[in-house]
Amino acid sequence: MVETTPPASAPARGAGQAGGDPLMRATGIVKDFPGLRALDDVSLDVRSGEIVAIVGHNGSGKSTLVKILAGVHTADEGTVSFAGGGDEATELHIIHQDLGLVSEFTAVENLGVGAPGGLAPTRRRHERERARELISRFGEAFDVDLPISRLAPAQRSIIAIARALDGWTHARNVLILDEPTEALHATEVEILVNAVRRVADAGAGVVFISHRLDEVLGIADRVVVLRDGRKVSDVAAVSLDHDALVELVTGAAAHEEESPVDRSPAGDIVLDIAGLRAPGVRGIDLQLRAGEVVGVAGVLGSGRDLLPSLVFGGTRADADHYWLSGTSYPDRTPRESVRRGLAFVAGDRARYGGIRAMNARENMTLPELGSLTGPGGALRSAAEQRLARALVDRYDVRPARPEQAFARFSGGNQQKIVFAKWLRNDPRVLLLEEPTQGVDIGAKQALYAEIDQAAARGTAVLVCSSDAKELVRLCDRVLVMREGQIVAELSGEQLTESELVLQGYGLARATVPPAMRDGEHP
Numbered sequence: 001m002v003e004t005t006p007p008a009s010a011p012a013r014g015a016g017q018a019g020g021d022p023l024m025r026a027t028g029i030v031k032d033f034p035g036l037r038a039l040d041d042v043s044l045d046v047r048s049g050e051i052v053a054i055v056g057h058n059g060s061g062k063s064t065l066v067k068i069l070a071g072v073h074t075a076d077e078g079t080v081s082f083a084g085g086g087d088e089a090t091e092l093h094i095i096h097q098d099l100g101l102v103s104e105f106t107a108v109e110n111l112g113v114g115a116p117g118g119l120a121p122t123r124r125r126h127e128r129e130r131a132r133e134l135i136s137r138f139g140e141a142f143d144v145d146l147p148i149s150r151l152a153p154a155q156r157s158i159i160a161i162a163r164a165l166d167g168w169t170h171a172r173n174v175l176i177l178d179e180p181t182e183a184l185h186a187t188e189v190e191i192l193v194n195a196v197r198r199v200a201d202a203g204a205g206v207v208f209i210s211h212r213l214d215e216v217l218g219i220a221d222r223v224v225v226l227r228d229g230r231k232v233s234d235v236a237a238v239s240l241d242h243d244a245l246v247e248l249v250t251g252a253a254a255h256e257e258e259s260p261v262d263r264s265p266a267g268d269i270v271l272d273i274a275g276l277r278a279p280g281v282r283g284i285d286l287q288l289r290a291g292e293v294v295g296v297a298g299v300l301g302s303g304r305d306l307l308p309s310l311v312f313g314g315t316r317a318d319a320d321h322y323w324l325s326g327t328s329y330p331d332r333t334p335r336e337s338v339r340r341g342l343a344f345v346a347g348d349r350a351r352y353g354g355i356r357a358m359n360a361r362e363n364m365t366l367p368e369l370g371s372l373t374g375p376g377g378a379l380r381s382a383a384e385q386r387l388a389r390a391l392v393d394r395y396d397v398r399p400a401r402p403e404q405a406f407a408r409f410s411g412g413n414q415q416k417i418v419f420a421k422w423l424r425n426d427p428r429v430l431l432l433e434e435p436t437q438g439v440d441i442g443a444k445q446a447l448y449a450e451i452d453q454a455a456a457r458g459t460a461v462l463v464c465s466s467d468a469k470e471l472v473r474l475c476d477r478v479l480v481m482r483e484g485q486i487v488a489e490l491s492g493e494q495l496t497e498s499e500l501v502l503q504g505y506g507l508a509r510a511t512v513p514p515a516m517r518d519g520e521h522p
């Protein structure tokens with residue numbers, strides 16, 4: 001049993017300096033799930049003023065530890081304690097991977113400053129202004145009256161973070177952020193990191209979970225590494241560099257990152273769209289050829305994250321024309337899109353990625369069961385099981401249990417299952433939104449290889465990502481969006497991380513997409 005015992009209060013050192021007795025102390029935590037020890041004798045101290053990063057491969061136990069600290073799970077062994085008592089008791093504030101927001105509510109309602117609907121106009125105005133002010137601390141300004149399901153992932157993250165920081169009665173609390181930056185563009189990350197640093201400087205303890213190791217080294221004072229449920233390292237961040245951290249996470253020496261593949265020239269046009277329009281997207285022309293990987297970059301609010309769902313038919317969009325494999329496809333729906341060979345790995349994994357109550361096997365085989373059914377339409381169970389087993393092995397899903405419920409896999413392993421589900425049928429067009437979010441450094445390279453191979457088999461790939469490095473690694477060319485329009489196209493030597501960032505912010509010379517030159521229309 002976990003005892004949550006407030007220890008004798010011991011004030012921490014001055015703001016901004018890690019020191020004193022811990023605000024939070026976990027000792028000897030053990031957690032077993034059926035057939036699996038998720039945490040094995042893990043201890044963690046968090047002091048006032050320090051930012052502690054927890055890193056580890058997918059399934060290493062990070063989220064389980066957070067859930068135990070939060071009291072969501074009960075540990076089988078070990079204790080968790082917090083400093084202070086009464087009004088001074090250290091509180092724990094957590095932003096989980098799924099953010100814990102209500103999709104149908106607006107930003108104002110999610111920030112808890114207004115009950116949904118039914119407020120007097122003056123009060124509502126006041127609360128709207130308050131919500132705008134909270135969000136503006138992150139350098140952001142977006143429509144606080146939209147249901148947050150219509151906002152970009154990064155905007156939703158910002159609302160969750162603003163909510164967690166709002167209303168603290170004293171500064172010496174502990175804030176845990178579980179992969180808060182997965183969908184954020186580099187500059188958005190910087191905004192968040194600065195905000196988190198301010199919270200620590202004011203005297204809070206911060207726990208930051210991320211797979212982005214460079215980011216971890218930039219923000220953390222101390223780095224705790226979990227591997228297979230055990231703590232293998234707990235050291236000052238200054239004593240680590242990228243390679244040392246990779247080695248601690250993977251247990252193997254860091255190897256050079258794969259260089260981009262040399263692709264054969266792209267084939268015929270598979271997807272040909274002109275004048276795609278929807279709220280936030282103002283007339284986009286897009287052509288994808290068989291075998292090419294095209295990226296979409298842009299800052300928060302540029303329309304970057306809207307594009308895959310608009311192309312897929314998950315969100316309604318008008319277009320002057322929309323041709324798929326030479327056939328007009330004016331009325332798009334997700335079901336029909338799948339039938340016509342479109343696949344969509346959505347950024348919002350919790351909502352669209354997988355069906356939580358189904359197991360991994362059912363999730364992976366769901367989009368296309370035709371090849372697994374016999375003459376009478378009955379499912380050939382043995383064939384389905386064989387396929388599920390092969391996919392679990394190929395994508396290195398851990399644990400390798402096709403019968404385990406999707407919801408019980410760690411976030412990164414859920415992403416591998418979603419990939420396996422969409423890639424297994426060689427889609428004509430593969431739409432990817434933040435394809436490696438929550439995926440650890442080893443699995444990321446494996447997913448990149450899968451994308452390369454899909455392209456080599458002739459799939460046209462569209463990849464929207466906040467990670468410029470990822471776009472440079474994966475893409476033949478990258479379209480840069482700003483204010484709902486494509487403002488540049490980068491390829492060849494122009495396609496660099498810095499150029500993508502400059503173009504995203506409109507700080508570089510405009511590059512006219514080749515297809516728009518000389519009045520030519522794609």
Ligand SMILES: Nc1ncnc2c1ncn2[C@@H]1O[C@H](COP(=O)(O)OP(=O)(O)OP(=O)(O)O)[C@@H](O)[C@H]1O
Pocket residue numbers: 033034036038056057058059060061062063064065398399408409410411412413438
């Ligand atoms: N409710 C559950 N039932 C069974 N197994 C679970 C449950 N929750 C987590 N696990 C397992 O415990 C292990 C640790 O999972 P956890 O979510 O803590 O990993 P993680 O380090 O947060 O991974 P990721 O980086 O992918 O988010 C995994 O093998 C996971 O499948």
